[in-house]
Structures are given as structure tokens and as C-alpha cells.
Amino acid sequence: MSSSKLRILVPVKRVIDYAVKPRVKANKTGVETSGVKHSMNPFDELSVEEAVSLRDKRKLPVEDIVAVSAGPAKAVETLRTAMAMGADRSIHVEVAEDKPLEPLGVAKMLKAIAEQEKSNLIFLGKQAIDDDSGQTGQMLAGLLNWPQATQASEVTISGEDVTVEREVDGGTETLKAKLPMIITTDLRLNEPRYASLPNIMKAKKKKVDKKTLQDLGIDSEPRLKTVKVEEPPARQGGGKVEDVDGMISKLKELGAL
Amino acid sequence: MFSLARPTALRGMRTQFLPSSIAARSPLQSAALARLASTLAILEQREGALNTSSLGAVTAGKKIGGSVHGFIAGKNVKGVAEEAAKVDGLEKVIMVENEAYQRGLAENWAPLLVENIKKGGYTHVIVGHSAFGKNLLPRVAALLDVQQISDVMSVESEDTFVRPIYAGNAILTVQSSDSLKLLTVRQTSFPPAAVEGGSASIEEGTDPKAEQPTSWVSENLTKSDRPELATAAKVVSGGRGLKSKEEFDRLMPPLADALGAAIGASRAAVDSGFADNSLQVGQTGKNVAPQLYLCAGISGAIQHLAGMKDSKVIACINKDADAPIFQVADVGLVGDLFEKVPELTEKLKAQ
Numbered sequence: 024m025s026s027s028k029l030r031i032l033v034p035v036k037r038v039i040d041y042a043v044k045p046r047v048k049a050n051k052t053g054v055e056t057s058g059v060k061h062s063m064n065p066f067d068e069l070s071v072e073e074a075v076s077l078r079d080k081r082k083l084p085v086e087d088i089v090a091v092s093a094g095p096a097k098a099v100e101t102l103r104t105a106m107a108m109g110a111d112r113s114i115h116v117e118v119a120e121d122k123p124l125e126p127l128g129v130a131k132m133l134k135a136i137a138e139q140e141k142s143n144l145i146f147l148g149k150q151a152i153d154d155d156s157g158q159t160g161q162m163l164a165g166l167l168n169w170p171q172a173t174q175a176s177e178v179t180i181s182g183e184d185v186t187v188e189r190e191v192d193g194g195t196e197t198l199k200a201k202l203p204m205i206i207t208t209d210l211r212l213n214e215p216r217y218a219s220l221p222n223i224m225k226a227k228k229k230k231v232d233k234k235t236l237q238d239l240g241i242d243s244e245p246r247l248k249t250v251k252v253e254e255p256p257a258r259q260g261g262g263k264v265e266d267v268d269g270m271i272s273k274l275k276e277l278g279a280l
Numbered sequence: 281m282f283s284l285a286r287p288t289a290l291r292g293m294r295t296q297f298l299p300s301s302i303a304a305r306s307p308l309q310s311a312a313l314a315r316l317a318s319t320l321a322i323l324e325q326r327e328g329a330l331n332t333s334s335l336g337a338v339t340a341g342k343k344i345g346g347s348v349h350g351f352i353a354g355k356n357v358k359g360v361a362e363e364a365a366k367v368d369g370l371e372k373v374i375m376v377e378n379e380a381y382q383r384g385l386a387e388n389w390a391p392l393l394v395e396n397i398k399k400g401g402y403t404h405v406i407v408g409h410s411a412f413g414k415n416l417l418p419r420v421a422a423l424l425d426v427q428q429i430s431d432v433m434s435v436e437s438e439d440t441f442v443r444p445i446y447a448g449n450a451i452l453t454v455q456s457s458d459s460l461k462l463l464t465v466r467q468t469s470f471p472p473a474a475v476e477g478g479s480a481s482i483e484e485g486t487d488p489k490a491e492q493p494t495s496w497v498s499e500n501l502t503k504s505d506r507p508e509l510a511t512a513a514k515v516v517s518g519g520r521g522l523k524s525k526e527e528f529d530r531l532m533p534p535l536a537d538a539l540g541a542a543i544g545a546s547r548a549a550v551d552s553g554f555a556d557n558s559l560q561v562g563q564t565g566k567n568v569a570p571q572l573y574l575c576a577g578i579s580g581a582i583q584h585l586a587g588m589k590d591s592k593v594i595a596c597i598n599k600d601a602d603a604p605i606f607q608v609a610d611v612g613l614v615g616d617l618f619e620k621v622p623e624l625t626e627k628l629k630a631q
Binding site (some may be wrong): 039040044045047054058064068073114125126127130139149150152153154155156157158159160161162163165166169170171172173174176182186190191193196197198199200201209210211229245246247248249250251252253254256257261262263264265266267268269270271273274277278279 | 417419427431
């Protein structure tokens with residue numbers, strides 16, 4: 024049975040909190056991040072919850088849950104959150120704030136870590152809500168040559184067999200594969216838990232390994248150059264109408280009916 | 281790696297007859313033309329019919345310039361390939377006939393594309409930012425060691441593209457230094473190429489017959505006679521204000537029918553179980569840009585606005601006059617949706 028012991032890797036990203044409206048910098052080089060509330064990418068919370076629930080709710084043989092994050096020193100706060108939710112330990116790959124990795128770089132880094140950790144199941148969020156690329160999980164699956172199930176809304180594991188229901192255009196589809204496997208999480212997958220105060224305290228004692236991209240042999244040279252970042256064109260809110268008749272006539276006037 | 285420009289006679293001709301005005305264009309554009317872009321547009325099919333919304337990839341390919349080839353694979357795709365051959369702007373359709381590709385699974389599609397991209401020496405590979413494209417292209421990108429660009433809204437030049445970040449709250453222009461560009465394109469920004477007027481040749485592609493470690497078990501698609509959400513000309517959308525699935529089902533379908541509209545929903549409505557997840561409009565759901573987006577009981581959170589603010593006309597009904605939705609709506613009605621939506625439905629039907 025040792026082969027079906029789950030060694031789970033959960034990559035998490037620290038992003039601007041989902042409720043904050045991002046502000047584009049005046050010099051058009053990016054979005055203002057300093058002094059702005061950050062938290063764990065919401066899809067990554069789903070990944071952590073799913074990993075932890077495999078052990079505590081579904082009683083599967085989970086040997087280890089390792090959270091990993093690449094970023095500046097503050098990424099450790101995100102890792103502490105993951106550990107307070109139930110991850111056993113963490114790996115922090117130090118990456119300068121002004122030189123963030125692109126999804127391909129993250130995927131290469133995660134491949135190196137997954138191999139070191141002998142992971143056999145990796146949960147990633149389907150996308151990070153800052154960059155909105157939605158690439159890392161699929162890239163990692165390609166690099167590792169593992170099966171992938173993206174946008175998962177239900178995951179069932181039995182021994183080596185993994186069944187995943189995934190969100191597709193127009194509904195869902197169900198796929199089956201064997202471990203090792205990459206799964207990216209979608210919103211309907213679960214309801215992430217809140218970390219309790221005792222668990223937050225316990226998480227402070229859990230281990231965070233520090234690594235650098237050099238340790239992992241990762242080339243962090245970006246392939247994409249930011250030409251500019253701009254505000255989207257503002258819409259003119261067009262005023263209100265008094266009643267339903269007013270709405271219909273305004274819509275006709277605008278050619279929408 | 282592989283050579284970028286295919287040394288065909290056609291290309292030779294193109295180079296020869298490049299208009300002299302090229303020199304006056306921006307260096308990027310002239311560099312693009314000098315490099316002779318050639319694009320592979322990946323087309324989707326379902327049950328032997330071409331998915332026309334995937335033809336946005338062809339439209340994007342045309343914007344880049346150079347030749348555009350279509351790619352289609354699956355079971356009995358000859359008919360689909362013939363259909364695709366008539367698509368305006370396609371020079372060639374590459375077809376791979378093999379049941380193994382029928383379900384669009386990334387594990388065998390990725391090596392299939394890698395082989396055909398290498399064989400064709402393409403400079404650009406484009407697929408719609410659909411569930412299929414999103415699942416597949418990053419895997420291909422990793423195998424080719426390329427940093428893909430997702431959800432492209434516009435093509436500035438052969439290496440420079442515009443895409444939304446932060447739920448559309450910022451618009452990023454990026455320049456790729458990869459010799460091969462892989463793009464997923466936003467359907468609402470690249471309307472499908474016309475399905476007539478073209479006369480592409482059909483050619484069989486390479487089939488690496490890679491092992492498929494994943495098996496497709498089943499699917500559960502929402503059946504609907506209504507227009508498809510992502511491409512509908514009109515969308516009616518409901519949010520948390522509908523209060524329950526019963527109310528959602530009572531109020532929204534008649535309004536949609538009165539307008540001939542597709543039905544959408546906010547994440548709050550989906551999370552509360554009022555509507556199916558496939559109807560979700562927003563950053564993490566679908567992007568829509570219909571002629572009319574009419575919503576009720578939606579406050580207008582930034583994640584929702586991300587998915588609909590490119591609609592031509594936005595109308596909303598909400599009882600909270602301060603809801604952010606009113607800041608983007610062209611027509612706003614402050615009122616109780618439980619009164620206003622049925623009234624609107626009746627009056628629209630009477631017209």
C-alpha cells in the first residue's frame with residue numbers, strides 16, 4: 024500500500040486581496056502593490072482545503088502535505104496560512120518582488136520541488152487572480168508528463184485511481200487517471216476552512232524550508248516584457264430611469280431592443 | 281528547435297511584392313512582415329460539427345498577418361475539415377483523423393500539436409480562450425519551452441499583445457521574446473471568421489499516437505434551446521438578489537425568452553445554488569460582450585464586471601441605488617426586481 028500513500032504538494036500564491044480594487048501606477052509600469060492588503064489566492068485556498076480534507080474528512084492515507092510558494096519574504100505569511108489550515112510544512116522559494124516568475128518559471132520550479140519531495144499529487148488553483156493566466160498547473164503537468172485534470176469541481180481518490188469532475192463550457196465532464204496527477208481547483212470544489220487561533224499558533228512551529236532558484240537550478244529570465252499597464256477604458260454610467268417603460272424606451276433609443 | 285519561416289514559393293512571392301510603404305511603418309510591424317508570420321489556428325469540433333466560436337483563432341491569426349492554417353483532430357473529422365476549408369482566411373486545414381483526440385484531452389493533444397507545430401514551422405499558435413484551449417495550450421507551451429500569453433484581447437504586432445489582468449481592472453501590453461508565440465484569444469474580442477468564402481486545401485497532419493493516461497468517463501452538459509452564453513447577442517443575468525433557485529427559475533427564463541437572450545448569473549448566485557456554474561459571468565466564469573446585458577439583483581462586484589463590462593449596452597435593475605453596477609450601467613432602474621422583472625417581461629412580450 025505504500026505506493027498509494029499520498030504525498031501532496033500545494034503551491035500557493037500571495038496576491039492582492041480579491042476584494043481590493045487594484046490601482047494602476049501613474050507611470051504605467053504595473054499595479055500598485057505596496058501598502059495594499061494581500062492574501063492567499065482564493066483558488067489556492069481551495070487547493071489547501073482539498074488536500075487537508077483528504078486526510079481529515081476522507082481518511083485517505085496522506086503521508087505529507089507540503090505547501091510551496093515563490094516570492095518575496097512576505098510569501099511566508101501565505102505559507103503560514105496554508106499550515107494553519109492543515110499543511111504539514113512549507114517550502115519558500117525566495118524570489119525578488121520586482122522580478123516575479125512567469126508561469127513557465129513557476130512550473131519549472133515546481134517540477135524541481137515535486138521531484139525532490141517525491142510528490143504524487145499536486146493541487147493548484149486554476150488561476151491566480153492577479154495575473155489571470157491560468158497556465159501553471161497545465162505547464163507543470165506537461166513538464167512532469169503527468170495526467171492533468173483542470174478546473175476540478177469534485178475529486179475522488181481510491182488507491183491509485185483518481186476520478187475528477189471538471190468544469191467545462193456548458194457543464195461538467197468526468198475524467199479518470201492514476202497517480203501521480205495534477206489537479207487544478209475550481210470554485211465549486213469545496214468551502215475552504217478558516218484557520219482557528221490554536222491552529223494559527225501551531226502553524227508558527229511548523230517548518231518552512233528556504234530555497235533559492237539557484238538551489239533548484241531554475242533560470243528566472245522572463246520571456247515577456249511589460250510594455251505598459253493601463254487603466255481599462257472607463258464606462259460612462261448612463262443615469263437612471265424612473266420605471267420599466269423608461270427602461271424599455273431608453274433601450275430602444277440605444278438600439279439594444 | 282525548428283526553423284521559423286517556411287521556405288515556400290508563396291512566401292518568396294510575398295517578400296518580393298511587399299509594398300514599399302512597409303518601410304514607413306513602425307519597426308515592429310516591418311520586422312513582423314520580414315519574419316513572415318505563419319499561424320496555426322486550432323479549431324474545435326463537437327460531434328462532427330465545427331465549433332464556430334473557435335474561429336476567433338482564425339480572426340486573430342489574420343490580424344497577425346502571414347498565412348493561417350487551421351488544425352482539426354478527432355474521430356471522422358473529414359466533414360469538419362471540409363467545413364473548415366470554407367472558412368474565410370484559411371490557406372490550409374491540417375487534419376488528424378484519430379478517435380483518440382475526440383474528447384480533446386490535453387495529454388495526447390499536447391504531443392500531437394507539438395509535432396504538427398514543428399512540422400509546419402509556425403511562428404504563432406492560437407486557440408480560443410475556451411475550456412478546451414485553457415486546458416491544452418499551457419501544456420503545449422511547457423513542452424515547447426514557451427511562455428504562453430492567455431486571454432489576448434488585441435494584437436498590436438507579431439510579438440506584442442494586449443490582455444487583461446486583475447479581473448480586467450488593468451490592461452497589460454506585453455512583448456514576447458519567445459521565437460514561437462502561443463496565444464489563447466478572448467472570444468468576445470475576436471469574432472469568428474466567416475464560414476464561407478474560403479477555399480483552403482486539406483492536408484493530413486502528423487499523428488505521434490502518444491499514450492493517453494487519462495480516460496474520459498462522462499459529461500453532463502446543461503441542455504438549453506437558448507443561445508450560447510459566450511456568444512449570445514443578448515444576455516439576461518441574475519444575482520444574489522433573486523434570493524432562491526425557485527425565484528431565479530421563475531423570473532429569469534421568461535425574461536430571457538421575451539428577449540431571445542441567453543441566461544447568465546453572478547458568482548454569488550452560482551455559489552448559492554440558484555444557477556448552474558456554467559452560467560457564471562465574471563473573472564472566474566465566462567466573458568460576455570453582448571449587444572445587451574440586462575441584469576437584476578447583481579451589485580456589480582469587480583469580479584463580475586470583469587466578465588461583462590465590454591457589453592455594448594448594460595441595463596440593470598437593483599433596489600440599492602448605490603450599487604456599483606449603476607456606475608457602469610447605461611440604463612439603471614432602482615426598484616424591487618420581484619416587481620420590475622415580471623413587469624418588464626410582460627411589456628417586452630406585448631411589443
